[in-house]
Amino acid sequence: MxxxxxxxxxxxxxxxxxxxxxxxxxxxxxxxxxxxxxxxxxxxxxxxxxxxxxxxxxxxxxxxxxxxxxxxxxxxxxxxxxxxxxxxxxxxxxxxxxxxxxxxxxxxxxxxxxxxxxxxxxxxxxxxRGILNEDTIAAVPEYPLLSSLLSQVTGIVSELAAANEAVRAVLGATNLLELFEIASVSGIFKGNGAGGVSAAVANGDYYEPPIRAANLSIPSSAWQADATYAGFPLRAAVPVGGALASMMPDVAFAPADAASGNLAPVAAAYDGGVYVYAASAPPAAVDLASLTLWKAVV
The missing domain is CATH 2.60.40.3350 (Immunoglobulin-like)
Incomplete structure (x- = not known):
């Protein structure tokens, strides 16, 4: 009993x-x-x-x-x-x-x-108050497990901090182009072709930062015969560091050169630079006001 x-x-x-x-x-x-x-x-x-x-x-x-x-x-x-x-x-x-x-x-x-x-x-x-109260935590022997979980939580916190900085950058964008570049670089967005979004993989799932150059001068001696475009039989090579043949160039000539009609509205990238085209040899150096090279979509 x-x-x-x-x-x-x-x-x-x-x-x-x-x-x-x-x-x-x-x-x-x-x-x-x-x-x-x-x-x-x-x-x-x-x-x-x-x-x-x-x-x-x-x-x-x-x-x-x-x-x-x-x-x-x-x-x-x-x-x-x-x-x-x-x-x-x-x-x-x-x-x-x-x-x-x-x-x-x-x-x-x-x-x-x-x-x-x-x-x-x-x-x-x-x-x-007694030592045992609603705030008391029971002692457990699983300290290594708790340490592992704490390490995982610390890693998650670091990832969240990085994501937070990326979001701050997006919110601070001043125009659509800047927003697109920031989102591409940070990997925030990755489309799956069906309207969905999934995790992006660096240098594989999103655009790399574009290569930019400005105020480039193309000497008159740079123009050589080329058969790429029938209406623009001359081509000049413009060296650009980091350029790849797979990239897509956007070129903007100085207003006077652009208005002459002698320069082609298209350009092509090669490993190490950009080709521009002309209908006839310009009598003087051509001013390439700005150049942007984008990684091609694959």
Whole structure:
């Protein structure tokens, strides 16, 4: 048969019905249900006979609320007794105290129809939080597993930070072309051809940054015969670092040269530069105002 003994904390104190007296300080622990106060009620040192009386124990808690335990209510934790019939035994409910200072007093109802009320002097006690509470984390032996998970989380945080910077760059774009370039470089967008978007792979799934050049001069000696375009039988090679034959060039000549009609509106890339075309040999150097080389879509 299981041992049914109950372990309790019992605190004995003397309480004067009219003036405060000093009792030894004591402390309860939040949530405990095995606390019992045994109070001897006296009047100037003489026992107060509580036969036929009703006693309420009132507790003013540190959270601003007040609760009561009543000898007149069954199973409310208050019993009257003792050899001198002046003892009030209170089985403290866990809801009767909270962490901090708790003040207590007794109300004694006596006489015909229990119509006469006297209230004792106050006494107080402290309540502290237990080490085991809702914030306690159970110890576990899986430290290596937790370390691995922490490492994974750290990696995810780093990836999110990089993605956040990419998004900031996109939001800061000032025009559609700049937005397109930023999105391409960062790998934010990768179309699957059906309107969907998936993760991009660097240097494979999106455009690399375009190669740009400006204010290039094409000397008149650079023009050579070429049969690529019948209407523009001359071709000049313009060296551009990093250029590849697979790239798509956009060229813009100086306004005067562009308006002459002598220069072809198309160009072609080769490994190391760009070819431009002319109908006849220009009498002077041609000013190539700007040049952009895009990686071809594959």
């Amino acid at each position: 299981a041992d049914e003994r109950t372990v309790k904390k019992r605190f004995r104190l003397s309480l004067d019905i009219s003036r405060p007296v000093s009792n030894r300080e004591f402390t309860l622990v939040e949530g405990d249900t095995g606390n019992e106060l045994i109070i001897s009620l006296v009047d100037d040192g003489e026992p107060v006979d509580l036969t036929g009386c009703r006693v309420l124990a009132l507790f003013s808690k540190s959270d601003g609320t007040t609760v009561s335990q009543d000898s007149g209510t069954e199973s409310n934790g208050v019993r009257l007794g003792g050899e001198a019939r002046n003892e009030v035994s209170i089985e403290l409910f866990a809801s009767s105290f909270t962490p901090g200072m708790v003040e207590c007093e007794l109300q004694v109802y006596s006489g015909a129809a229990l119509s006469t009320l006297v209230t004792s002097a106050k006494f107080n006690f402290r309540c502290r």
